[in-house]
Amino acid sequence: MSKPRILVMTAAGKTGMPVALQLLSEGFPVTAFVRREDQRSERLKAKGADIVTGSITDINDMKQAMVGVERAYFCTPLAEGNLKAAAVFAAVAAEHKLESVVVMSQWLANPNHPSVHTREVWLADRLISLLPVTAITFINVGFFADNDLQPLMFAAQFGMLMLPYGNGLNAAPSNEDIAAVVAEILARPDGHAGKTYRPTGPELLSPYDMAAMLTRVLGHRVRYINTPIWIFSKVMHGLGFSDYNIAQFEQYLLDYQNNAFALNSPTDVVRHITGREPEDFETIARRYVELMPQAKRSLKTQLQLMVMLPIWILSRGPKTLPYLAKTEFSSEEHVMLSARSAEWNKAHELL
Numbered sequence: 001m002s003k004p005r006i007l008v009m010t011a012a013g014k015t016g017m018p019v020a021l022q023l024l025s026e027g028f029p030v031t032a033f034v035r036r037e038d039q040r041s042e043r044l045k046a047k048g049a050d051i052v053t054g055s056i057t058d059i060n061d062m063k064q065a066m067v068g069v070e071r072a073y074f075c076t077p078l079a080e081g082n083l084k085a086a087a088v089f090a091a092v093a094a095e096h097k098l099e100s101v102v103v104m105s106q107w108l109a110n111p112n113h114p115s116v117h118t119r120e121v122w123l124a125d126r127l128i129s130l131l132p133v134t135a136i137t138f139i140n141v142g143f144f145a146d147n148d149l150q151p152l153m154f155a156a157q158f159g160m161l162m163l164p165y166g167n168g169l170n171a172a173p174s175n176e177d178i179a180a181v182v183a184e185i186l187a188r189p190d191g192h193a194g195k196t197y198r199p200t201g202p203e204l205l206s207p208y209d210m211a212a213m214l215t216r217v218l219g220h221r222v223r224y225i226n227t228p229i230w231i232f233s234k235v236m237h238g239l240g241f242s243d244y245n246i247a248q249f250e251q252y253l254l255d256y257q258n259n260a261f262a263l264n265s266p267t268d269v270v271r272h273i274t275g276r277e278p279e280d281f282e283t284i285a286r287r288y289v290e291l292m293p294q295a296k297r298s299l300k301t302q303l304q305l306m307v308m309l310p311i312w313i314l315s316r317g318p319k320t321l322p323y324l325a326k327t328e329f330s331s332e333e334h335v336m337l338s339a340r341s342a343e344w345n346k347a348h349e350l351l
C-alpha cells in the first residue's frame with residue numbers, strides 16, 4: 001500500500017526542514033511548501049520532495065500545496081499573518097478532509113498574552129481543532145535552544161553570554177528533537193489524536209549553567225551577562241530581526257524571567273515519542289559552533305563586533321508598540337504574561 005502524502009509547511013525553516021527530511025528518508029511522499037526556491041528547496045527536491053512555492057496566507061497557493069495531501073504539519077513563521085494562515089489552512093484542509101495534522105503551537109499559548117502572535121497562536125489552535133474529521137496533535141514547545149545560541153558569536157569572541165534571562169530556568173529543546181517528535185507523529189499518528197505535547201531538553205538550566213557548558217565547548221571562559229531587554233532588542237534590530245519579531249520576543253523574555261518555561265519541565269515527550277533521549281545543551285552548542293564561522297575566535301570578527309555594537313545600541317531601536325496591540329482581543333485588564341495567568345498555570349498543570 002502506498003504511503004500517504006504529507007504536506008510540510010515552512011519546509012525551509014528550522015523545524016520544517018528536518019521534519020521533511022525525516023519523512024522523505026522513511027519513504028513518505030512529501031510536499032514541501034516554501035516561500036522561495038533556493039539551495040534549501042534544492043536540497044529537499046534532491047531528496048525527493050515535491051516543491052510548492054508561495055505564501056501560506058494565499059488561498060490559491062495553499063490549494064496547490066494541498067493537492068493529494070492526507071496529512072500535514074501546520075507551522076507558521078514568527079511573523080504577521082499567523083491567524084490568516086490558520087484560516088486559509090483550515091478552509092483548504094476541511095475541503096480535503098485531511099486525516100491528521102500536527103500543529104506547531106506554543107508553550108505560552110494564551111488568549112490574553114501581551115504578544116499578539118501568542119494570542120493568535122491560541123486562536124489558530126482553536127480554529128484548527130474545529131476541523132470535523134481530522135485528528136489533530138498540538139506541539140506546545142517552549143523557548144528553543146536555537147534562541148540561546150543566537151548570541152553565540154559574542155560568547156565566542158568576548159567570553160560573554162549576553163542574554164536577558166534574569167535567573168530564569170528552561171530545558172530548551174533542539175530544532176532536531178522538536179522535528180523528530182513532529183515527524184514521528186505524522187508518520188504514525190495512531191494514539192496521538194487530540195493530544196498536546198510539550199517537548200523539552202533533558203534538564204532545566206539557568207543561564208549560568210549554559211555559560212558553564214559554553215566554557216567547555218569553546219575552550220575558554222564564558223560568563224553570563226544578564227543583559228537588559230532594551231539592549232538585547234537593539235542588538236536584534238541591528239542583526240536584522242523585524243520589529244514584529246522583536247516585539248514578541250520582548251514579551252517571551254519577560255515570561256522567561258518569570259520562570260514560565262520551567263513549569264512542569266523537563267518533560268519526557270522526546271523519549272516517549274521518538275524512543276531516544278533528547279539532546280543536551282552542550283551537544284546542541286557543539287553543533288552550532290561547528291556550523292557558525294563567527295564562533296571561531298578571530299581579531300577581524302572581534303573588531304567588526306566592537307564597531308557594530310555601539311552603533312546598534314546608540315541608533316534608533318525597534319518600533320515594537322504597534323505589534324503588541326494590547327487591547328486588540330481583550331480589554332487591558334485581562335492582558336497578562338502566561339507566568340502571571342492563573343488560567344494558563346491551571347491549564348499547564350493539567351497537561
Ligand SMILES: NC(=O)c1ccc[n+]([C@@H]2O[C@H](COP(=O)([O-])OP(=O)(O)OC[C@H]3O[C@@H](n4cnc5c(N)ncnc54)[C@H](OP(=O)(O)O)[C@@H]3O)[C@@H](O)[C@H]2O)c1
Pocket residue numbers: 010011012013014015016033034035036054055056057075076077078079104105106107121140141142143144147
Ligand atoms: N523559536 C521558539 O523559541 C519557538 C517557541 C515556541 C513556538 N515557536 C513557533 O515556531 C514557529 C516557527 O517555526 P520554525 O522556527 O520551525 O520556523 P522558521 O525557522 O522561523 O521558518 C519559517 C519559514 O517560513 C517561511 N515563510 C515566512 N513567511 C512565509 C509565507 N508568507 N509563506 C510561506 N513561507 C513563509 C520562511 O521562509 P524564508 O526562510 O524563505 O524567509 C521560513 O523558511 C512559530 O510559529 C513560533 O510561534 C517558536
